[in-house]
Amino acid sequence: MYGNLLPKDPEGNVGGGLGLTTAAGTITLFEPTKIIDKTGEKLTVDGIDVVFQMAPGTEAPAEMLFYFPQFKAICLAEDANHTLHNILTLRGAKVRSAQKWSSTLDQTIDLWGGDATVSFGSRHWPQWGNGRVVEHLEKQRDLYKYINDQTLRMANQGLTMNEIAEQFVLPDSLAKEFYNRGYYGDLKHNVRATYQLYLGFWDGNPADFNPLPPVEEAKRYVEMVGADKMIATAKAAYAKGDYRWAATVANKVVFAQPKNQAARNIEADALEQLGYQAESGPARNFYLSGAQELRGGVKKMATPNTSSPDIIRGMTTDMFLDFLAIHLNGPRVGDKSYVYNLKFPDIKAQYVLTVKNGVMNYSKDKQLDKADGTVTLNRSTLDDIALGKLKLGNLTDSGDVTIDGDKAKFKDMLGNFDKFDFWFTIAEP
Structure with missing residues (x-):
């Protein structure tokens, strides 16, 4: 998506659409000391008043916008940019709602459009003057509303996802605004994404049902x-x-x-x-x-590190076990069964971990008398696994884990978790 393997020259990578490149440096996580959970909530930070607008389901699941009344300034986060954004990011994620995106910007206008004299986003340059602030918000609002409504109108006329995308044209009043152009989000891709959100990826043609x-x-x-x-x-x-x-x-x-x-x-x-x-x-x-x-071919480079120690430590144990379950090779263990008690002394937590029917499940605050064994390890050991300091398959050989029960079976279970290759192909099998 960001062309990491392309040469940075006129014939290769010239930018990522929202900017020239992704941010470099250490990725970290600061645990919040204050949770904002409703629109209109106010907070004063170092003498600066901040008013919040909740915007879930727009550019991100937990998006929010900010208003600084002392400066009559709106921080638009990533909900109003100088480009069309992605309804479905090309790197892969859940489809976002163009309707929610539009209604959020409409609410922004209602909340602060009468007073704001400057607006700015997380990625791009600001708008100065109330007229330009409101016009930018209105046309970005209508951009996403047009994509949502017209995709559904055409779908109700019987057009399929790709047919709608091929025919879809924005009105000049929206299309000819610089900040509505598809420098980042692609219009056809966003139309297909909106269709997918409401109607799924299948076009309704029986010949395409089981390709x-x-x-x-x-x-x-x-x-x-x-x-x-x-x-x-x-x-x-x-x-x-x-x-x-x-x-x-x-x-x-x-x-x-x-x-x-x-x-x-x-x-x-x-x-x-x-x-x-x-x-x-x-x-x-x-x-x-x-x-x-x-x-x-694919020239493999060093795998980008998107997980810092702070982020790993910030994951709950439940999140980590959910992440681990995705790595389980279900077909390989479909006829096998493993049951182990897990104990984490450093966080005073315990679980029952079960692998059966090709699925890994876990139950918190439970222990079984008839388990295959009991595994005792610190939560910090799980962090080391995620950070690559300790290999999952070598747990039983390390001094960081104590196993009471069937050690060989536990090691066999660990051998059924897949590793993922970051540098997979995209244009060939």
Whole structure:
């Protein structure tokens, strides 16, 4: 999304859309000393009055905006920017609500639009003067409302997700405002995301209800048409400037025959041109990253560290166990059963951890007499696992864990947790 593997030059990464790049440095977490839970709540910090507006479900699940009455200034957080934002971030997350986004900005206008003389966001430059502050808020509000309402209007006319995205056009009053352009969020992608939020990813066509997986589908296309003919078709489309079709056709060959360099090259050429034409920074980065991968594979670098000791320590034990459960290879343990008591002396907590039916469950404040064993470790040991200081599979070999019961079975259970490769492919199987 941010083009980490692309060279920083005019033919590579020129920015992330919201700014030139993501922030570097130490990522940390400060535990709040005061929880704000309602709109209109006021707080004075070092003599500065702050009034809060709750904005859950907009740019973030726990978003909020701020007003500084002494300065007649609104902090817009990330709900009003100098670009269209993402309703569904390209890196993957839950779909956001364009309707909630719009209604939040409408409330902002009602709350402070009559007095504010400056507004500023977390990413971009400010608006000066009440007229410009309100106009910016109104047109950003209407941008998201238009995406929400018109997507649903067209869906109710029977159009599918991709049909709506292809036909969707903003009115000039919104589209020709600099701060409504898709430098970050992509309009078509946001329309598809809004459709997905309300109606799901399936378009209602029975032929699409249970599609073949991409590799199997690609092999059948290649068998039917022939790889050489498909590559020739992709090259002809590229020569005409039809880069979308060139990429689509060539990608079928790549998925059927990953080592077919001719198919990889023509798809890379098409993706490159799509990247150069993209207005959205993240979209450009995805296109160009795909092209780079097809030409030279994935060049693995140091994995970005998004978890600092402060963040790990800030996770509850329940959160950590939920995170661990995602790593369990369910098919591999579908016919196995493990039951262990867990004790964390340093936080005075205890759990029962169960693996059965391919699922890891846990119960807090419980212990079982007939468990396979009892595992005693400090919560700080779990922190070390998350930080990479201690390997999960080596727990039984370390001096940080005490096991009363079936040690071999516990070690066998730990061997069924997968590791995730950060540098997975995006343009090939």
